[in-house]
Amino acid sequence: MSAPLRGTRERSGTPAPTSPVTTGAATAAASLCAALAVLLLALASSGGLDPSALGDPGELVRYGLPIARTVHDLAAALTVGGFVLATTVLPHPSAAWTRAVRVAAVAAGGWAVSALLVLVLTAMDVIGAAPGAAGFGAQFAQFAQSIDLGRALLVTTVLAAVVATVGAAVTSANGAAAGAVLSIVALLPLSLSGHASGSASHETAVSSLAMHLIGVTVWVGGLAALLLVLPLTGRPAAAGERRVDLVAITSRYSRIALWAFAAVALSGVINAAVRLGSVSALTSSYGVLVVLKVVALVALGGLGAWHRRRTLPALATSRRAFGRIAAAELVLMSAAMGLGVALSRSPTPVPDDDPASSRAEDLLGEPLPPPVTVGRWFTEVSPDLLWICIAGLALVGYLLGVARLRRRGDAWPVGRTIWWVLGCLALFFVTSGGAAAYGRTSFSTHMLQHMLLAMVVPPMLVLGAPVTLAMRTLKPRRDGSRGAREWMLTVVHSRYLAVLGHPVVAAVLFGGSLIVFYYSPLFELALRTHVGHELMMVHFLGTGFLFASVLIGVDPGAHRPAYPMRLILLLATMAFHAFFGVALMQGTSLLAPDWFATLDPTANLLADQQRGGDFAWGMGEVPTLVLVLGVAIGWSRSDTRENRRADRAAERDGGRELEAYNAMLSQLAQRDAPPGARRASAGTPSPADTLSPADTRAPTDSRAPTDSLAPTDSVGEAWTRPPADG
Numbered sequence: 001m002s003a004p005l006r007g008t009r010e011r012s013g014t015p016a017p018t019s020p021v022t023t024g025a026a027t028a029a030a031s032l033c034a035a036l037a038v039l040l041l042a043l044a045s046s047g048g049l050d051p052s053a054l055g056d057p058g059e060l061v062r063y064g065l066p067i068a069r070t071v072h073d074l075a076a077a078l079t080v081g082g083f084v085l086a087t088t089v090l091p092h093p094s095a096a097w098t099r100a101v102r103v104a105a106v107a108a109g110g111w112a113v114s115a116l117l118v119l120v121l122t123a124m125d126v127i128g129a130a131p132g133a134a135g136f137g138a139q140f141a142q143f144a145q146s147i148d149l150g151r152a153l154l155v156t157t158v159l160a161a162v163v164a165t166v167g168a169a170v171t172s173a174n175g176a177a178a179g180a181v182l183s184i185v186a187l188l189p190l191s192l193s194g195h196a197s198g199s200a201s202h203e204t205a206v207s208s209l210a211m212h213l214i215g216v217t218v219w220v221g222g223l224a225a226l227l228l229v230l231p232l233t234g235r236p237a238a239a240g241e242r243r244v245d246l247v248a249i250t251s252r253y254s255r256i257a258l259w260a261f262a263a264v265a266l267s268g269v270i271n272a273a274v275r276l277g278s279v280s281a282l283t284s285s286y287g288v289l290v291v292l293k294v295v296a297l298v299a300l301g302g303l304g305a306w307h308r309r310r311t312l313p314a315l316a317t318s319r320r321a322f323g324r325i326a327a328a329e330l331v332l333m334s335a336a337m338g339l340g341v342a343l344s345r346s347p348t349p350v351p352d353d354d355p356a357s358s359r360a361e362d363l364l365g366e367p368l369p370p371p372v373t374v375g376r377w378f379t380e381v382s383p384d385l386l387w388i389c390i391a392g393l394a395l396v397g398y399l400l401g402v403a404r405l406r407r408r409g410d411a412w413p414v415g416r417t418i419w420w421v422l423g424c425l426a427l428f429f430v431t432s433g434g435a436a437a438y439g440r441t442s443f444s445t446h447m448l449q450h451m452l453l454a455m456v457v458p459p460m461l462v463l464g465a466p467v468t469l470a471m472r473t474l475k476p477r478r479d480g481s482r483g484a485r486e487w488m489l490t491v492v493h494s495r496y497l498a499v500l501g502h503p504v505v506a507a508v509l510f511g512g513s514l515i516v517f518y519y520s521p522l523f524e525l526a527l528r529t530h531v532g533h534e535l536m537m538v539h540f541l542g543t544g545f546l547f548a549s550v551l552i553g554v555d556p557g558a559h560r561p562a563y564p565m566r567l568i569l570l571l572a573t574m575a576f577h578a579f580f581g582v583a584l585m586q587g588t589s590l591l592a593p594d595w596f597a598t599l600d601p602t603a604n605l606l607a608d609q610q611r612g613g614d615f616a617w618g619m620g621e622v623p624t625l626v627l628v629l630g631v632a633i634g635w636s637r638s639d640t641r642e643n644r645r646a647d648r649a650a651e652r653d654g655g656r657e658l659e660a661y662n663a664m665l666s667q668l669a670q671r672d673a674p675p676g677a678r679r680a681s682a683g684t685p686s687p688a689d690t691l692s693p694a695d696t697r698a699p700t701d702s703r704a705p706t707d708s709l710a711p712t713d714s715v716g717e718a719w720t721r722p723p724a725d726g
């Protein structure tokens, strides 16, 4: 806030505001107290502090673990929030940006220490012994290395320590983004803890808790970091720095907060539904805590609306109201986090492991679908929260972009929209429909899902030209901060994408992954673990998208060779694909036999695997045909465009280009002619050595993108690389 404002208040006799440091410290202290007080009250009421039926790990664990976990979650929130604010909201370089990153690094240090404490206390809880007891060391090592929960907590501890170390040295926007990504990745193993570690509805529990934790940490941590940089906004920028406009950064955070609010609500309700099992369970002690959380969320939603209607519009004149409401909001959020930890330590109406579930259901983490038929393959569902969100946001975001272009009176090829919508619908089906329901129950149905994900969905999405649409619809930032548009450009122009988007690299990743994935422990890992399964989906969709983008894409990023080269690349890769299919059809060594035998002890695994080979071979052909068609259409279009360009140039300059070309040809002819002929024809090129306008219609160069989006388009400046202060 500029000096004059402060002056006016003093003149008006209002007491000078307390120093920002005291306000910040007071808010932090109040938040921590609220979180711990609500935690202990909730645990006391839900029986979460009582010794469990399996034995009493002692008060240190019963009280220490949830307290350490609450401090852990608060520190994680501030880490993620600080980096996310620096990455997407604050101008760089600026004092506010530096403070956000430093706060995040320090918080990451606190996170690492509290994570280590959570790891040791959880080990004591599981082992039922304290450090110093005989054999505790060996048991602790075994817990941390070979038990899912122990491994997850260890990974988070190590990653938090890495974030703290890296964070302390961050000075660039790319560095802050790396900190944000790394700290969010460090959160993910936590989604395997709490009740989600049980087998009942394991996939949904893990995905929803992961989404919940990310939503909560971005929302709560972002607000905390915003309050901490508030005093550094609205004042003249120091030399070499950017001015930080409070109105601009709060409205950006407010948009992020709205998405986080929606994510927390959706994932919280889904996770609670898995744990409660029925509405009547809301009267249970666990259910009451859930209701309290819903109340907290609604109250937070109300405060958010108050901000949007009252405090944000008044920010240009007074920041006090905003500061106060935001501080109160932070205390309430921390209390809700305390409730969250209490929930994770309280007994649930639905037991974590369903005693009635079969071995197959324990493995799958959900009920086994009925035996597969063609009809069921199209009608069964296995909702995957993560992919429902990705495909849903991709679809809605794209249609909103097209609507914005239309409102602006700009055209957007309807074909692209149709391809994108089809691609998103196909992605829904492959990740949450019948293809997903049977994706892990037999090798052949797994291969069907894989082929659709890698070969059918990507070409459709690529033809939707999403990056081009984003560049044409997203507004550029002018204050040195980076929004979605700036980060997309950073990625599109990055060295990594230049390497990954190289035709040979994209082809090797696309084809080679098959061999590496199926003939290594990766396949079994993707079948047995939720994280492995999701990473497999991301990998095959990503490599399929890159490969299709090299062949028929219009967006910037991938390096596109000449059309003949693309056809050769496609045919070579498809040949490799067919070879892989044939190898499976002929092979006799079984892949992941224990897994498939447990799911269906009566199945003829070899026959089923060979059928999978049929699918790999057969299903490769159809998309290949579509890609060949795509390349051929692109080729002829680029030639037509090239011809039109040459014609326009000829009309503009009377065929100067052709003349220059002919002159070069005759010089060549002159040079190569035998000495006698040379003297005879000096100065007059013969018709045999030169080209007429008709000759130039043949294809000359086929590198131009398949769609008229060369930089001459109205958003030409869109492709320019963001400022190099990365």
Ligand code: HEM
Pocket: 069, 073, 193, 194, 195, 196, 209, 212, 216, 220, 264, 265, 267, 268, 269, 271, 272, 275, 290, 293, 294, 296, 297, 300, 333, 334, 336, 337, 339, 340, 341, 342, 343, 344, 345
């Ligand atoms: C609709 C409202 C909400 C519902 C239904 C809900 C439900 C849940 C559920 C079921 C869990 C998992 C607990 C377990 O492991 O069993 C959870 C965890 C958590 N929730 Fe919420 N939640 C809601 C809102 C919030 C809000 C507003 C916050 C904070 C701003 C929050 C913070 C957390 C945290 C930090 C955890 C993880 C605790 C841990 O394991 O460390 N939740 N929530």
